[in-house]
Each structure stands twice: as structure tokens, then as C-alpha cells.
Amino acid sequence: xxxxxxxxxxxxxxxFIESIIEEDLRNNKNDSRVHTRFPPEPNGYLHIGHxxxxxLNFGLAQKYNGKCNLRFDDTNPTKEEQEYVDSIMEDVRxxxxxxxxxxxxxxxxxxQLYAWAEKLILDGKAYVDDQPAEEISRQRGTPTRxxxxxxxRERTVEANLELFRRMKNGDFPDGSHVLRARIDMAxxxxxxxxxxxxxxxxxxxxxxxxxxxxxxxxxxxxxxxDYLEGITHSICTLEFEIHRPLYDWFLDNLIETEYRPRQxxxxxxxxxxTVMSKRKLLELVKEGYVSGWDDPxxxxxxxxxxxxxxxxxxxxxxxxxxxxxxxxxxxxxxxxHSIREDLNRKALRVMGVLDPLKIxxxxxxxxxxxxxxxxxxxxxxxxxxxxxxxxREIYIEQGDFMEDPPRKFFRLSPGNEVRLRxxxxxxxxxxxxxxxxRIVELRCxxxxxxxxxxxxxxxxxxxxxxx
RNA sequence: UGUCCGAUGGUGUAACUGGCAACACGUCUGAUUUUGGUUCAGAAGAGUCCAGGUUCGAGCCCUGGUCGGACAACCA
Numbered sequence: 303x304x305x306x307x308x309x310x311x312x313x314x315x316x317x318f319i320e321s322i323i324e325e326d327l328r329n330n331k332n333d334s335r336v337h338t339r340f341p342p343e344p345n346g347y348l349h350i351g352h353x354x355x356x357x358l359n360f361g362l363a364q365k366y367n368g369k370c371n372l373r374f375d376d377t378n379p380t381k382e383e384q385e386y387v388d389s390i391m392e393d394v395r396x397x398x399x400x401x402x403x404x405x406x407x408x409x410x411x412x413x414q415l416y417a418w419a420e421k422l423i424l425d426g427k428a429y430v431d432d433q434p435a436e437e438i439s440r441q442r443g444t445p446t447r448x449x450x451x452x453x454x455r456e457r458t459v460e461a462n463l464e465l466f467r468r469m470k471n472g473d474f475p476d477g478s479h480v481l482r483a484r485i486d487m488a489x490x491x492x493x494x495x496x497x498x499x500x501x502x503x504x505x506x507x508x509x510x511x512x513x514x515x516x517x518x519x520x521x522x523x524x525x526x527x528d529y530l531e532g533i534t535h536s537i538c539t540l541e542f543e544i545h546r547p548l549y550d551w552f553l554d555n556l557i558e559t560e561y562r563p564r565q566x567x568x569x570x571x572x573x574x575x576t577v578m579s580k581r582k583l584l585e586l587v588k589e590g591y592v593s594g595w596d597d598p599x600x601x602x603x604x605x606x607x608x609x610x611x612x613x614x615x616x617x618x619x620x621x622x623x624x625x626x627x628x629x630x631x632x633x634x635x636x637x638x639h640s641i642r643e644d645l646n647r648k649a650l651r652v653m654g655v656l657d658p659l660k661i662x663x664x665x666x667x668x669x670x671x672x673x674x675x676x677x678x679x680x681x682x683x684x685x686x687x688x689x690x691x692x693x694r695e696i697y698i699e700q701g702d703f704m705e706d707p708p709r710k711f712f713r714l715s716p717g718n719e720v721r722l723r724x725x726x727x728x729x730x731x732x733x734x735x736x737x738x739x740r741i742v743e744l745r746c747x748x749x750x751x752x753x754x755x756x757x758x759x760x761x762x763x764x765x766x767x768x769x
Numbered sequence: 770u771g772u773c774c775g776a777u778g779g780u781g782u783a784a785c786u787g788g789c790a791a792c793a794c795g796u797c798u799g800a801u802u803u804u805g806g807u808u809c810a811g812a813a814g815a816g817u818c819c820a821g822g823u824u825c826g827a828g829c830c831c832u833g834g835u836c837g838g839a840c841a842a843c844c845a
Contacts, residue, residue, distance in 0.1 A: 316785085343844085378845075381844070381845085438843080439841075439843095443841070444841050446770065449841085476843085479843095489772085491772055491773075492840055493841095498842090501843035503843085540774075541838095541839060543773060543774060543839070545840090546773090569775090622781080624783085624793095626782070628774090628838090629837075630780085631780070633781075635794060635795060636793080636794045646806075680807075723803055754803070759803085765805080767804060
């Protein structure tokens with residue numbers, strides 16, 4: 303006998319990131335803090351794929367009583383614009399998340415990053431390379447062949463330091479020098495073959511102005527930024543997986559504390575029939591194929607918003623698709639299901655005719671009109687009712703009438719009846735056409751007893767249409 | 770001839786320290802319905818990439834393959 307009728311806790315299963323976090327928590331890693339971040343580069347508008355990442359990062363912070371920062375990864379002034387940072391903040395807020403006072407920019411850390419670069423030079427772990435990009439690229443080898451070392455790799459610390467300072471001071475033109483980490487040109491991981499740390503860019507930065515003409519690369523900025531912000535779990539997409547050894551290398555060589563952020567990768571969202579690449583979306587906007595980033599056909603957050611998606615529906619969607627490391631293509635039908643589910647519950651219903659076809663109800667008295675009552679939301683009576691005027695002449699949707707209907711057509715056709723929603727059952731008696739044979743009007747009769755609430759209101763007909 | 774990652778119904782995601790493969794979307798059937806929606810009831814659909822091994826027992830562990838993805842910007 304089962305004395306305790308308690309069932310086994312249905313215990314919601316954890317995704318792989320939650321499992322990692324819970325293990326870290328059990329081990330009291332990083333003082334059992336959970337601190338994530340959403341780190342977009344402000345070079346475009348956010349799309350539904352970013353929404354997945356936002357829901358993930360902010361959601362994890364909420365679930366584990368932690369925090370989530372918003373950080374702009376603005377290390378490349380040639381691609382970034384204020385318009386994008388504004389839109390990103392708006393979209394994140396609209397989705398329902400709050401970074402509170404934790405709004406950061408990678409550019410906030412340029413001084414510290416620069417100091418770290420000098421430290422690497424002093425430790426003999428970084429050097430200035432005078433070769434052009436093409437040469438460096440050539441020397442890097444291929445994934446299956448080791449690279450060769452730069453002729454500048456053995457420069458003295460003093461020479462490197464002086465050169466790097468001159469780079470910073472603007473003594474050199476773009477592309478003439480870079481600072482590189484001195485790691486291993488034979489590494490099977492391409493990213494460990496003396497990656498570039500700093501490049502010269504005589505381009506003013508939206509936030510630092512003319513202060514800098516050298517800018518750190520993503521790899522040199524990201525992990526350290528995570529560190530500076532106290533991030534514990536740095537969640538990014540799969541393509542950065544191979545960068546992880548480098549992410550760890552900088553931390554290992556730059557900091558001495560026990561605390562360390564950890565990079566975790568997940569598979570980005572792909573949606574069926576949907577273009578998601580930032581580059582292509584930018585092209586659609588720039589070439590004028592769409593009206594803008596908020597064109598309702600765009601998969602951007604702002605486009606979805608304009609299209610009528612709610613934040614709740616997108617959050618539910620993000621929840622439902624889960625998170626894993628295998629490549630995936632989510633059926634867009636799931637996104638659509640999410641918005642229908644939400645809107646069905648809370649959208650106000652009204653009737654509207656987009657493509658009108660005139661109806662004259664021949665047995666309805668001329669000059670008469672009456673007021674009919676309609677519910678605003680059949681799913682929720684508390685949303686109230688409204689009154690709609692009805693008279694001898696009304697309009698229905700062209701598509702709701704077919705002169706020669708196929709077998710399963712349930713709407714209006716010659717000699718057939720339909721119900722006008724919230725009104726009467728009408729019957730099509732005559733089709734009026736113009737000289738070109740186009741249907742311009744339908745002459746119908748109505749059954750006065752079938753008004754909603756009336757004596758024959760329950761009489762069934764196959765179809766109900768709006769008007 | 771490299772390194773890293775992945776492989777479970779049509780699509781996604783689960784299966785807690787190995788124990789009858791579950792949930793959602795989609796599809797199909799039926800009922801209800803004043804919009805072919807919603808709601809409700811039900812069904813079909815995978816034996817977990819392959820081959821070995823360990824085990825009473827493997828989707829989970831081990832070995833070896835196969836297939837797919839990522840990596841050769843002074844992009845992120």
C-alpha cells in the first residue's frame with residue numbers, strides 16, 4: 303500500500319547550463335555567486351536569436367538569484383553606432399529584463415586592458431609585429447599545417463614596449479603594426495597561433511573619442527571584461543568554443559585571484575524559413591528590400607514587436623526551445639504558436655473588412671438600423687462588450703464569397719446561407735456584376751428571427767463570417 | 770594527416786547516481802463552437818548514427834568507426 307500519496311516530485315529537468323551552475327554552486331565556486339551578462343556588439347539590431355540569449359542570461363540570473371549585466375562589446379569603432387546601442391537597450395527592456403545599474407561598455411576597460419597588454423610585453427608574452435596583415439595571415443598556416451614564427455617574435459622587451467607605446471601615441475598608420483600574444487605558432491588551435499591583441503585604427507570611438515588609436519581585439523577584451531565585472535558564467539554561442547583556450551590563457555597570464563569567469567557555449571537559434579544573419583539583415587535594410595529594421599517581415603525584435611508579438615510570447619518561446627549544444631532549426635510554427643497562445647487569451651476582438659464587397663439586404667427596412675452587442679474577447683468575459691450598428695447595407699470580405707464554390711467552402715455563395723457574426727443569418731439571392739463581369743454587390747435576404755439572442759438564434763448554418 | 774564540438778520521432782528538448790524513451794510544436798481523427806479560431810477527447814510517429822565491449826540491465830559507461838558543424842579578419 304502506498305501510505306504517503308505523495309508522488310515523485312515531477313522536478314523540472316535542468317538544461318546543461320543549469321547543471322553546470324548547480325554543480326558550481328555545490329562546490330561553492332566563486333562564493334556561490336551567479337553573474338551573467340548579455341554582451342552585444344552595437345553593430346545592428348537585435349533579432350529573435352539574440353532574444354534567446356537575453357532570455358537565457360537574464361533568466362539564469364533570475365533563477366539563481368544572481369545578476370545579469372548588459373555590456374556593449376564596443377571594441378571596433380569602425381562598425382558601431384549609437385543608434386544600435388539605443389535600439390538594443392530598448393529591445394532588452396521591452397523583452398522585460400532589467401540590468402538595473404549594470405550597464406557597461408568594453409570601452410570602459412580600455413585603460414586596464416592597455417595596462418594588461420604592457421604586462422604581457424614585460425613578461426615576454428607579447429610582441430609587436432611590423433608585418434602587413436596578409437603576411438601574418440600567410441604565416442599562420444592552415445588548420446592542418448603549423449604556422450611559422452614571425453621574424454619580429456624575438457624582439458626585446460624594451461623594443462616591444464617602446465613600439466607599443468608609439469602605436470598608442472599615434473606614431474604609426476593603420477595596419478603598420480599589431481601587438482600579438484606570444485603563444486604557439488604550431489598549436490593545432492588556430493586561435494593560439496600568436497593571436498593579434500591590438501590593432502591600429504585611427505578612427506574616433508563613440509565613447510572614447512580620439513583618446514585611442516589602438517583598439518583591443520575581441521579575444522583580448524572579452525574574458526578580461528567578464529573578469530572585471532565579476533561574471534561567473536560567460537555564456538556565448540558555439541562558434542566561440544574554439545576561442546575558449548585563449549579566453550583562459552589571458553586570465554591565467556593576467557590575474558592571480560581564485561575567482562575566474564567560465565565560458566560556456568550553446569547552439570544559436572535557427573528558425574525555419576528565416577534569415578538570421580546580421581550581415582544579410584543589414585543588407586535587406588541597406589538595399590531597401592524592407593522598410594527598415596522594424597519592418598514586420600524582419601525577424602528583429604523591433605520587427606516582431608511591430609508585427610504584434612508580445613514580450614511574453616517571445617519569452618515563452620525561448621523557454622520552450624530549450625538550450626543545447628547541437629545545431630538546430632526550430633520550426634517557425636512554434637514561434638507562431640507562442641504568439642497565438644498569448645494573444646488568444648488577451649487580445650481584444652474586433653471585426654474589420656479589408657477587401658470589401660457590398661451587401662444589400664433586400665428585406666431589411668430602408669432607413670432602419672439597430673445596435674448589436676458583441677463580446678470583446680470570448681476567452682475572457684471581463685474584457686467587456688461593445689455595440690455594433692447594423693443596417694440594410696453592409697460590407698463583407700470579398701474572400702468570404704464565392705460564386706462557384708468548391709465542395710468544402712462554408713461561407714457565402716449563391717443560394718446559400720451564412721451567419722453574420724453577432725447579427726443575422728443571411729442568404730445570397732442575387733449576384734450583381736458590372737460591365738466587365740466583376741462582382742460589385744450581393745443582394746441578400748435575412749432571417750429576422752436569427753438575430754443573436756433572438757428566437758431562432760440557435761439555428762445552425764455552416765459558416766459564420768465577419769462584416 | 771590537425772584541433773574542438775555534436776548525433777534521441779517531421780522539428781526541438783527531456784530521461785536525476787545505468788532501470789519499460791517523456792514533453793512541446795507539427796500532423797491526423799472525432800466532439801463542441803456565432804468566424805475553418807479556441808477548447809476537449811484520441812491517434813499515428815523514434816527504440817536513441819554504426820559496430821563491438823562492460824553489466825542482470827546501456828540513450829546514458831568503455832573502445833573503434835561513420836556522419837555533421839566550427840576554426841586559417843588587424844570582425845564579434
